[in-house]
C-alpha cells in the first residue's frame with residue numbers, strides 16, 4: 001500500500017510538470033485581468049507594395065506586470081482555449097477601428113489599411129459580424145480600410161455559416177485575408193468557396209525559400225494558386241532582399257517582414273510612414 005502511494009506521489013509531485021501546470025494557471029489568472037488593467041497594446045507592422053507602405057497589421061502585445069512582455073505565441077492559444085479571446089479580440093477590433101478613424105484625419109495616413117487577426121473562436125461567435133459593425137460604427141472608421149485575417153482553423157467550422165458572415169461584412173467593403181496559408185487544414189474545395197481577397201504566404205515557407213526546393217515550390221504554388229483564384233498574395237516573414245527577389249520573380253507583389261519593418265509601437269510606425277523613406 002505504501003508502495004502504491006509512493007508511486008502516486010512520485011507521479012503527482014513531478015516538480016517539472018507541477019511547475020509547468022502552475023505557470024500556466026497563473027498566466028491564465030493574470031490574462032483574465034489583463035484587459036481591465038489596461039495591459040494590452042497594439043503594435044503595427046508595415047505592409048509594403050511597390051516600395052511604399054500601403055498598410056499595417058495590428059499585432060497584440062501584453063505587458064505583464066512581473067514577466068514583462070509576453071509573446072502572443074504564449075498567450076493567444078491560452079486565450080483561445082479559455083474563451084478570453086472573445087473579449088480580447090473585441091478590444092483589438094475596437095482599438096484598430098479607433099486608430100483607422102484617427103488616421104482618416106491625416107492625408108498621409110488616411111490611405112493606409114489596417115489588418116486585424118481574428119481567432120477561430122472569436123469568428124465563431126454568433127454575433128461576430130455585429131461586433132465588427134459596432135466597432136466600425138462606434139469609431140466612425142471606414143470599413144474599406146479594415147482587413148480581417150482569418151486562419152485555416154476556421155474551415156473546421158460550419159462553412160455555410162462562415163461564408164454568410166464573410167458576405168455580410170464584405171457588403172460594407174472590408175476585406176478578408178487567409179493568414180498562415182499552407183500550414184493548416186485548407187481544403188482547396190473550401191478555399192474556392194470562401195469570399196477571400198488575399199492569401200498570406202506563411203513565413204515558414206518564406207524562411208528557407210532560397211535553401212529548400214520544397215519551400216520554394218510551395219511558395220511559388222501559393223502565388224500561382226492565389227492569382228488563379230483572383231486573390232492578392234502577400235508574403236510574410238520576408239527578412240532578406242534575396243527572399244523578396246525570389247518571390248517577386250514568381251509573381252508575388254506585396255510584402256511584410258523584418259526587411260521592411262518589425263512590428264513597432266504606433267508612434268514609430270507613423271513616423272516610418274511620414275518619413276516616406278525608400279524601402280528595400
Ligand code: C2E
Pocket residue numbers: 045058059060071072073076089092117118119149179180203236237238239256257258259263
Ligand atoms: P501572424 O498573424 O501570422 O503574425 C505574423 C507574426 O510574424 C508576428 O508575430 C510578427 O511579429 C512575425 N513576423 C513578422 N515579420 C517577421 C519576420 O520577418 N521574421 C520573423 N521571424 N517573424 C516575423 P507575433 O506578433 O509574435 O504574433 C504571433 C501570432 O499571434 C500572429 O501570427 C497571430 O496568429 C497571433 N496574434 C497576434 N496578435 C493577435 C490578435 O490581436 N488576435 C489574434 N487572434 N491573434 C493574434
Ligand code: MG
Pocket residue numbers: 057117149179
Ligand atoms: Mg496575421
Ligand code: MG
Pocket residue numbers: 179180200202203236
Ligand atoms: Mg501569419
Ligand code: MG
Pocket residue numbers: 180
Ligand atoms: Mg502566424
